[in-house]
Amino acid sequence: MSISMIRKKIEYKKVIINSETYRVGDSVKINERKDDCLYAEILSFWQDGLKPDAYAKVRWYFKPSEIFEEIPDFISAAELMTSNVEQNITVQSIYDRVTVLNLSDYHENDLVDDNIMFSRSLYDPRLKVLRPPLSQWKRVCVCESILNPDEVYVGCDGCFGFFHPECVIAPDDKEYICDKCSKAQKN
Ligand SMILES: [Zn+2]
Ligand SMILES: [Zn+2]
DSSP: OOOOOOOOEEEESEEEETTEEEETTOEEEEEEETTEEEEEEEEEEEEETTSSOEEEEEEEEBOHHHHOSSOOTTOOTTBOBBOSOEEEEEGGGEEEEEEEEEHHHHHHOOOOOTTEEEEOOEEETTTTEEESOGGGSOEETTTTEEOOTTSOOEEOTTTOOEEOTTTSOOOSSSOOOOHHHHHHHHO
16 A cells, blocks of 8 residues: 655745845746756746755746747847746756846837846747747838847937938938938928
């Protein structure tokens, strides 16, 4: 006859790792592979009542290098893709916190900080598709290229659109009005 143990799953709202407090909902860096960090959002912390190991259930972010064979020009160095892929990891592999903003908040944010990232899409690794697809990503300038917040743009004071300085006539003062807006002003 076997003795069946009563297993008790204990959940935590926060854990302290190397004197840093991490909470459910935080986005974090995870060190699972050598010389390569992974990113994930913490969904829960838990422990099997009879064992010492603590786990975090996470939802992975994908890095552009995991999705594109050759990374396109419009992909930012701070870009991550959300996903629906969940996994349990040991809490000891969590080592830093990151902030993942949406594209417009990231673009408006002038702070340069390696731990501030952004996401404008979700990657489905089973179907190998991005949602929304690239065809629906925000485009800018007269060249209609996909916005890359790492690039330098001049802003139109009329429509608040973004333009590559090299694509439009270099403004001689600080104010720039795009062709569409200056035509609309004349009419
Ligand atoms: Zn352009
Ligand atoms: Zn304009």
